Amino acid sequence: MAAPHVTDDVPHDECGVFGIFAPGEEVSKLVYLGLFALQHRGQESTGMAVSNGYRTMVFKDMGLVSQVFNESALNSLTGYLAIGHDRYSTTGSSEWSNAQPTYRELPGDGRRKGGLSLAHNGNLTNTNELSAWLEERTGEQLLKYEMDSTNDTQLVTALLASYGNDIDAGLAEVLPRLAGAFSLVLMTEKKLWAARDRHGVRPLVLGKFGDGWVLASETCALDIIGAQFVREIAPGEIIRVDEDGIHSSTFAKPEPKGCIFEYVYLARPDSVIADRQVQMVRERIGRQLAIEHPVDADMVMATPASGVPGAIGYAKQSGIEYGTGLVKNAYIGRTFIQPTQTMRQLGIKMKLNPIPEAIKGKRLVIVDDSIVRGNTQRAIIKMLRQAGAKEVHVRISSPPVTWPCYYGIDFSTREELIAPDKTTEQIAREIGADTLGYVSLDGMAECVDLPKSQLCAACFSGNYPIQIPSHAPRACGD
Numbered sequence: 001m002a003a004p005h006v007t008d009d010v011p012h013d014e015c016g017v018f019g020i021f022a023p024g025e026e027v028s029k030l031v032y033l034g035l036f037a038l039q040h041r042g043q044e045s046t047g048m049a050v051s052n053g054y055r056t057m058v059f060k061d062m063g064l065v066s067q068v069f070n071e072s073a074l075n076s077l078t079g080y081l082a083i084g085h086d087r088y089s090t091t092g093s094s095e096w097s098n099a100q101p102t103y104r105e106l107p108g109d110g111r112r113k114g115g116l117s118l119a120h121n122g123n124l125t126n127t128n129e130l131s132a133w134l135e136e137r138t139g140e141q142l143l144k145y146e147m148d149s150t151n152d153t154q155l156v157t158a159l160l161a162s163y164g165n166d167i168d169a170g171l172a173e174v175l176p177r178l179a180g181a182f183s184l185v186l187m188t189e190k191k192l193w194a195a196r197d198r199h200g201v202r203p204l205v206l207g208k209f210g211d212g213w214v215l216a217s218e219t220c221a222l223d224i225i226g227a228q229f230v231r232e233i234a235p236g237e238i239i240r241v242d243e244d245g246i247h248s249s250t251f252a253k254p255e256p257k258g259c260i261f262e263y264v265y266l267a268r269p270d271s272v273i274a275d276r277q278v279q280m281v282r283e284r285i286g287r288q289l290a291i292e293h294p295v296d297a298d299m300v301m302a303t304p305a306s307g308v309p310g311a312i313g314y315a316k317q318s319g320i321e322y323g324t325g326l327v328k329n330a331y332i333g334r335t336f337i338q339p340t341q342t343m344r345q346l347g348i349k350m351k352l353n354p355i356p357e358a359i360k361g362k363r364l365v366i367v368d369d370s371i372v373r374g375n376t377q378r379a380i381i382k383m384l385r386q387a388g389a390k391e392v393h394v395r396i397s398s399p400p401v402t403w404p405c406y407y408g409i410d411f412s413t414r415e416e417l418i419a420p421d422k423t424t425e426q427i428a429r430e431i432g433a434d435t436l437g438y439v440s441l442d443g444m445a446e447c448v449d450l451p452k453s454q455l456c457a458a459c460f461s462g463n464y465p466i467q468i469p470s471h472a473p474r475a476c477g478d
């Protein structure tokens with residue numbers, strides 16, 4: 001059940017995140033649109049906190065944006081200042097209590113109580129230390145202490161709330177002590193903040209909306225409400241928006257390590273990250289893939305949806321005709337970001353269906369952006385063979401994923417990945433492909449066209465540029 005949380009006092013003050021400060025506007029419908037545009041970043045739960053300057057209402061529930069919010073819910077969420085979140089769980093299970101935005105009451109003065117609402121994309125890697133620090137500061141144990149079971153976002157909210165109404169002081173002390181990845185938006189009844197970890201692992205952008213300001217994980221969420229892109233929030237930067245305007249400060253020296261997987265899979269192709277149009281990066285990687293792994297074939301086809309730009313690039317470079325061999329059900333989202341293996345496997349069956357006439361008797365090149373657990377390619381190749389494909393040559397627009405991600409993508413053990421300790425031929429046999437080719441790490445990074453030193457590619461290389469949890473496995477030689 002959706003649970004509105006209302007603080008009713010008078011004045012006081014990867015997942016996808018969204019924030020807006022637009023005096024004179026009713027913003028809940030704009031937040032809805034922004035969250036809708038960011039749905040590809042998280043499909044498990046969604047929510048928003050909205051303030052009219054005096055009190056905050058938080059409304060969140062399990063499910064998609066279109067399932068959780070309806071007209072009457074949006075009409076009841078009145079106010080000009082809001083944040084929102086689409087969740088894809090990485091730390092803390094997929095359940096209502098971990099849905100975001102998180103909310104904490106602040107002490108306030110007298111009856112003027114207020115609250116802190118916060119939404120987080122990323123994943124923290126020192127939750128043990130942070131739990132201990134919270135206990136030291138407040139005597140509070142957030143959850144029964146257990147490795148990995150403390151929701152990282154709740155910890156940040158509790159730590160910041162322990163500074164009372166002085167959120168700026170809290171941010172200045174708490175943010176430098178967070179390890180891992182975080183793109184945050186947070187608000188009290190009158191002010192909106194955003195902050196990005198010093199590595200800028202996850203994207204976060206600033207836009208202008210009339211006289212107001214918007215924050216969003218990706219530029220596609222600015223486009224949908226007609227906001228103008230202003231700039232990215234810099235790694236290590238804090239932005240505050242209030243009635244006096246916008247204010248920027250720095251809490252740490254930037255050391256960029258943007259997630260390369262955003263370009264490969266996570267972000268929407270119509271978004272722009274670090275001045276790079278994601279669609280164009282993916283097409284370039286497809287071209288590179290054709291150069292590195294050519295094959296004689298009759299048709300190049302994509303694994304919908306994220307494999308499409310790479311397949312276009314592969315077809316253009318190879319000169320092999322591009323065709324559609326699989327139809328995607330338009331009413332189903334991403335399968336990889338589902339929280340359980342059963343849901344991921346079922347999802348693929350519901351999502352993709354072959355077109356036998358288009359593929360029968362053909363030598364196919366099937367392009368996808370990545371193979372992680374192998375669910376998608378295993379299922380698709382079976383479908384294509386049953387539909388009469390003569391040969392199936394799989395080409396992948398990223399190198400083998402061989403190491404877990406601790407910075408906001410949910411593959412946290414090596415055991416769940418298909419590629420570790422296997423040759424490409426072994427993986428090809430396991431998924432049932434005639435041949436398999438992965439683009440090289442250098443080739444992929446060149447297509448992103450940023451210095452390798454400014455990117456995280458740890459899930460491909462095992463070289464973690466940012467602290468990982470103390471219990472995590474390390475790459476050989478580390």
Ligand SMILES: O=P(O)(O)OC[C@H]1O[C@H](OP(=O)(O)OP(=O)(O)O)[C@H](O)[C@@H]1O
Pocket residue numbers: 265303304305306307333334335336337368369370371372373374375376377
């Ligand atoms: O090897 P796996 O474990 O199956 O994971 C990789 C697959 O998952 C993703 O697709 P997804 O269905 O999530 O989203 P998409 O529709 O954007 O391609 C990705 O694009 C690959 O197809």
Ligand SMILES: NC(=O)CC[C@H](N)C(=O)O
Pocket residue numbers: 014015016087088089090091092098120121122123124152153408409
């Ligand atoms: N994918 C994410 O950004 C997840 C955010 C946060 N770590 C959570 O699990 O809720």
Ligand code: SF4
Pocket residue numbers: 201259260261262404405406407408409456457458459460
């Ligand atoms: S480990 Fe992989 S998915 Fe995680 S932040 Fe680095 S590049 Fe991105």
Ligand SMILES: [Mg+2]
Pocket residue numbers: 303304305306307368376
């Ligand atoms: Mg896919």
